[in-house]
Amino acid sequence: KMNTCNHLRHVESMATLPSGAGKISHLNSVILGEDLASEENDLVFPSNHFSSQALVSSPEKYLEMYKRSIEDPAGFWSDIASTFYWKHQWNQPVFSENLDVTKGTINIEWFKGGITNICYNALDRNIDAGNGSKIALYWEGNEPDVDASLSYSQLLDKVCQLANYLKDIDVKKGDAVIIYLPMLMELPIAMLACARIGAVHSVVFAGFSAESLSQRIVDCKPKAVITCNAVRRGPKVINLKEIVDAALVESTKNGVSVDVCLTYENQSAMKREATKWQEGRDVWWQDIIPTYPTTCEVEWVDAEDPLFLLYTSGSTGKPKGVLHTTGGYMVYTATTFKYAFDYKPSDIYWCTADCGWITGHSYVTYGPLLNGASVIIFEGAPNYPDSGRCWDIVDKYKVTIFYTAPTLVRSLMRDGDEYVTRCSRKSLRVLGSVGEPINPSAWRWFFNVVGDSRCPISDTWWQTETGGFMITPLPGAWPQKPGSATFPFFGVLPVIVDEKGTEIEGECSGYLCVKNSWPGAFRTLYGDHERYETTYFKPFPGYYFSGDGCSRDKDGYHWLTGRVDDVINVSGHRIGTAEVESALVSHPKCAEAAVVGVEHEVKGQGIYAFVTLVEGVPYSEELRKELIVAVRKQIGAFAAPDKIHWAPGLPKTRSGKIMRRILRKIASKQLDELGDTSTLADPSVVDQLIELSDC
Numbered sequence: 001k002m003n004t005c006n007h008l009r010h011v012e013s014m015a016t017l018p019s020g021a022g023k024i025s026h027l028n029s030v031i032l033g034e035d036l037a038s039e040e041n042d043l044v045f046p047s048n049h050f051s052s053q054a055l056v057s058s059p060e061k062y063l064e065m066y067k068r069s070i071e072d073p074a075g076f077w078s079d080i081a082s083t084f085y086w087k088h089q090w091n092q093p094v095f096s097e098n099l100d101v102t103k104g105t106i107n108i109e110w111f112k113g114g115i116t117n118i119c120y121n122a123l124d125r126n127i128d129a130g131n132g133s134k135i136a137l138y139w140e141g142n143e144p145d146v147d148a149s150l151s152y153s154q155l156l157d158k159v160c161q162l163a164n165y166l167k168d169i170d171v172k173k174g175d176a177v178i179i180y181l182p183m184l185m186e187l188p189i190a191m192l193a194c195a196r197i198g199a200v201h202s203v204v205f206a207g208f209s210a211e212s213l214s215q216r217i218v219d220c221k222p223k224a225v226i227t228c229n230a231v232r233r234g235p236k237v238i239n240l241k242e243i244v245d246a247a248l249v250e251s252t253k254n255g256v257s258v259d260v261c262l263t264y265e266n267q268s269a270m271k272r273e274a275t276k277w278q279e280g281r282d283v284w285w286q287d288i289i290p291t292y293p294t295t296c297e298v299e300w301v302d303a304e305d306p307l308f309l310l311y312t313s314g315s316t317g318k319p320k321g322v323l324h325t326t327g328g329y330m331v332y333t334a335t336t337f338k339y340a341f342d343y344k345p346s347d348i349y350w351c352t353a354d355c356g357w358i359t360g361h362s363y364v365t366y367g368p369l370l371n372g373a374s375v376i377i378f379e380g381a382p383n384y385p386d387s388g389r390c391w392d393i394v395d396k397y398k399v400t401i402f403y404t405a406p407t408l409v410r411s412l413m414r415d416g417d418e419y420v421t422r423c424s425r426k427s428l429r430v431l432g433s434v435g436e437p438i439n440p441s442a443w444r445w446f447f448n449v450v451g452d453s454r455c456p457i458s459d460t461w462w463q464t465e466t467g468g469f470m471i472t473p474l475p476g477a478w479p480q481k482p483g484s485a486t487f488p489f490f491g492v493l494p495v496i497v498d499e500k501g502t503e504i505e506g507e508c509s510g511y512l513c514v515k516n517s518w519p520g521a522f523r524t525l526y527g528d529h530e531r532y533e534t535t536y537f538k539p540f541p542g543y544y545f546s547g548d549g550c551s552r553d554k555d556g557y558h559w560l561t562g563r564v565d566d567v568i569n570v571s572g573h574r575i576g577t578a579e580v581e582s583a584l585v586s587h588p589k590c591a592e593a594a595v596v597g598v599e600h601e602v603k604g605q606g607i608y609a610f611v612t613l614v615e616g617v618p619y620s621e622e623l624r625k626e627l628i629v630a631v632r633k634q635i636g637a638f639a640a641p642d643k644i645h646w647a648p649g650l651p652k653t654r655s656g657k658i659m660r661r662i663l664r665k666i667a668s669k670q671l672d673e674l675g676d677t678s679t680l681a682d683p684s685v686v687d688q689l690i691e692l693s694d695c
């Protein structure tokens with residue numbers, strides 16, 4: 001039904017890359033390193049050895065599978081879905097013909113009528129297949145000598161105990177549970193326990209402030225909050241329970257009170273005696289969970305029943321509750337994990353993301369465990385005790401697949417090669433990158449130094465909304481280009497459109513959209529289907545709009561260029577400029593604020609805030625600090641502005657719109673590129689801003 005001919009022609013042409021056609025056809029072992037002569041030859045080939053053992057070993061093989069996935073999505077995905085356990089078969093694999101909001105409401109469904117359970121598929125199914133004693137989770141604590149592990153059977157026991165407790169406190173299918181935990185094994189345990197009983201988990205990254213946590217509690221009204229008393233990150237101890245207490249007080253004021261706060265005693269960070277406690281509401285995990293039986297009946301759910309809610313930043317101040325359902329998400333995360341990392345049962349897999357973000361949902365918990373993988377969970381910080389910690393961990397566990405973010409790559413690159421080279425890293429096979437575009441120099445360092453020029457890098461482009469990888473290399477199939485996410489995953493039809501929403505072919509750049517539905521797509525924004533349609537489907541009718549800019553080169557490789565909306569990406573964390581602005585103006589002395597992203601050597605983007613003070617209030621260092629505290633308090637430390645720029649006034653159009661384009665140029669000191677300022681209501685504010693640049 002969909003006109004895919006153009007796209008397929010295009011994909012076919014990719015198989016004959018002009019500069020590498022000969023090489024690709026037999027994928028020989030030319031590994032091109034640092035000394036590439038011309039951009040045109042900037043291809044990095046997987047070794048013969050790697051390709052010959054890869055799941056997808058050539059561009060031809062990829063094309064064959066890709067073609068089928070696009071021409072016959074129902075058949076392609078049904079075949080894969082059949083390898084999972086379903087209590088009842090689905091009615092129809094896909095119901096999502098319409099992505100055109102002008103033709104009716106967007107209602108994406110995959111495997112509707114299919115009855116399954118993702119926890120069952122991740123644990124029981126793998127145990128039944130004989131993997132009960134295989135390690136599911138290796139936990140590495142903040143301190144290098146503190147660790148633990150759980151086999152698949154042991155993990156299932158723990159999940160069942162918690163699931164039984166949740167049932168006991170009356171958490172039912174469809175009820176929300178908020179999880180506010182650091183990277184302890186209890187975090188995936190809690191996610192899986194919710195999934196087992198059909199409850200909807202909403203993990204809140206344990207770096208969010210009490211106010212952000214409370215905002216999420218008020219939005220989804222959880223039956224319980226699961227947390228721990230404290231966590232150690234590097235040398236610091238963070239009292240999480242105090243944050244939760246404050247959030248619960250705040251939520252009650254807003255009409256939502258939570259009856260149960262299940263608290264894990266994280267003894268290495270804080271003893272229970274030191275923890276503030278509210279009798280009747282607070283329950284120690286260790287006191288109660290082990291008393292429950294280690295088996296728990298599965299709540300069988302429809303493929304379209306909700307699995308989780310994850311709040312993410314958009315271009316307004318209010319975070320969006322991205323809702324994922326069960327069946328399609330299960331099939332998609334498992335399949336993308338398998339192919340993009342060329343997963344083998346003998347792999348030891350480490351993803352450095354926190355489960356508080358989508359990467360931790362799809363590629364710490366669900367994708368890997370559905371494949372029966374051994375997964376490492378790391379509580380600490382990558383530079384503690386020193387900058388070699390990651391490679392110590394790689395050697396300690398013989399990690400074969402290492403998946404991280406460009407911001408970490410850049411910061412470790414700055415600390416010097418010695419930390420890397422003092423470790424062997426010879427177990428590494430595949431590297432991965434996610435969160436933001438990886439700049440070619442960081443790519444090369446990652447490839448040459450970390451991976452000893454041996455390991456392909458899967459630069460995976462995707463989003464909270466997409467559930468799983470959308471554009472990603474399949475290591476072994478394609479030669480890579482440093483900094484390019486390469487080609488679409490099976491079943492994904494990415495298109496680049498211009499401002500008018502017209503698809504552009506060939507070498508081009510524009511807005512990245514997706515033309516079809518894929519199983520892992522989110523189904524709505526919790527409680528606000530209208531915002532879902534407005535944000536993602538109205539900008540370019542007929543397409544899902546990603547919010548990202550993208551260009552495609554002559555060989556068909558995709559190059560992501562960053563957000564085109566008011567979202568900034570700081571160390572791979574999505575932050576809405578409006579959220580930071582609203583935190584700043586909550587300070588009584590702040591009259592107005594405008595926030596833009598600026599290039600940052602390590603974080604990718606830094607937060608640059610222009611602040612106008614209330615009439616008569618003088619600038620001061622103290623006030624600058626107070627403003628930063630306001631943001632840390634309302635959102636979390638990771639959203640603190642890097643720079644406060646005092647602004648007597650902000651450049652506005654006559655209709656009162658802040659001209660961010662100009663602010664971005666001032667922030668990045670590109671003063672000769674300010675462009676036309678004549679449409680401003682008061683052009684002189686620009687000169688004032690420039691004068692105050694260094695204050």
Ligand code: 6R9
Binds near residue numbers: 358359460548572
């Ligand atoms: C998975 C995740 C999504 C935004 C996305 C884009 C950026 C993520 C990327 C990338 C270039 C990559 N992004 N991966 N940009 N190359 N490999 O990060 O989800 O937190 O929702 O952020 O991150 O801008 O739109 P999320």
